[in-house]
Amino acid sequence: MKEIVYNYRVEFGDCDPARIVWFPNFFRWIDAASRHFFVECGVPRWEETEKTLGIIGTPVVDTHAKFVKTATYGDTLQFHVSIPEWRGKSFVQRYRVMRGEDLIMECDEVRIFAARREDNPEQIRAVVAPDSIRKLCE
Amino acid sequence: MKEIVYNYRVEFGDCDPARIVWFPNFFRWIDAASRHFFVECGVPRWEETEKTLGIIGTPVVDTHAKFVKTATYGDTLQFHVSIPEWRGKSFVQRYRVMRGEDLIMECDEVRIFAARREDNPEQIRAVVAPDSIRKLCE
Amino acid sequence: MKEIVYNYRVEFGDCDPARIVWFPNFFRWIDAASRHFFVECGVPRWEETEKTLGIIGTPVVDTHAKFVKTATYGDTLQFHVSIPEWRGKSFVQRYRVMRGEDLIMECDEVRIFAARREDNPEQIRAVVAPDSIRKLCE
């Protein structure tokens, strides 16, 4: 199973008046880490896959996160990303966020491969993971 | 059980190139809705409770969200917030996010009442919910 | 000259470890206030104007902001928005941000009406403000 690491240094503005990371920011970085995983695996950007495969992205349909230790600005975090499970039209993407030896947070997401609905392009629908993408990520 | 509604109108910049809300933004609004709940229940701002009760906020230790329908800019969302469960040093805060009749997403968080650690004020520890706060929120 | 007011209540997560609004957030709200101005003037959403007029939005090409007083969470801010100047392919959008009687910040932007370039739809070009839009905003 492939594991890709995305690094992020926490900035002053990422922290709140309690001087710790404001938790919604973790999801910003998780989404960047998710994309980073696909980039590192060789998946083209969504704009291209929209043209070739109809795939416009991998929106999250379910996310479950545990916050174990706090982090603050100046910290460098390592997001360890993998896809431990492929389902029919969805997959689990997993993140373990470390600061060196310390576990900061962990998160399991269910994401889908999304295409535009033919009857209404503003709406999306889940499609089976294209083999070409899945092979790159396993 | 008290239920408070927080309203938010989705803005252009809240949406991503797929023209739907970029999901980390939901957690921005959920945190605002959480705070709004306490404000509406009459709980003072954390800066004051830090002085009177030692409480610096209610950080999230666990969050589980399901994204049911997409939203886009121009939509007005209603965040229905409640605290369905009080535990020893933590509590469950629940959000049902509606766009009129449509359920957009729902989220259950476990939060704690946090105080600074005496041996290291940069670290936080969970404390039992003060009665004065709990009574305001039930 | 039309003036529209956009209200925003500053949230905990909008503030940084110095316990004041992290300044990039002002630009989030200014962009929302800019959009709010057009909405209140009756201009349709950009998705519709893209179809009818080719206009995909009003990106900022120049912005100049002065930060006069700090704001913190719990504050309600009033963004007073107007368009004091129309130029050929651009216009000045002005914001005076008040907290009651206190001036918090002010900002003058130059924005354009943007259309996609025909030779490369990923690039944008400035177009003359459509009369139909300009009349709604004056």
Place this chain on the structure above:
Amino acid sequence: MKEIVYNYRVEFGDCDPARIVWFPNFFRWIDAASRHFFVECGVPRWEETEKTLGIIGTPVVDTHAKFVKTATYGDTLQFHVSIPEWRGKSFVQRYRVMRGEDLIMECDEVRIFAARREDNPEQIRAVVAPDSIRKLCE
């Protein structure tokens, strides 16, 4: 004059429905680049300078930005940061944001070194740049 480069890769969620960077995000990265400049020059984090020098940060009092070319996700941007001018209680911090050879945006800020006001620690006041910090940054 010292020049420090801060690198940032634009993420999917940094872009808006027009598929270009949502401009307030540039100010997020500029603030990170500002901080990065001080870190690279050897200035301690604000938490430490608050204890040793009373300095809690360098808030922006004036910013003027020009957006020259658009950027989108996948782009790597180089923020070239310098301090071209020291004034009594303020200084100019300059950013030239490049994507390789292309100028994307440029920004001149006036920032101050801020200390808490003695009569009201929630308010800040400008202080003369400490020699120890200035020497590190020239």
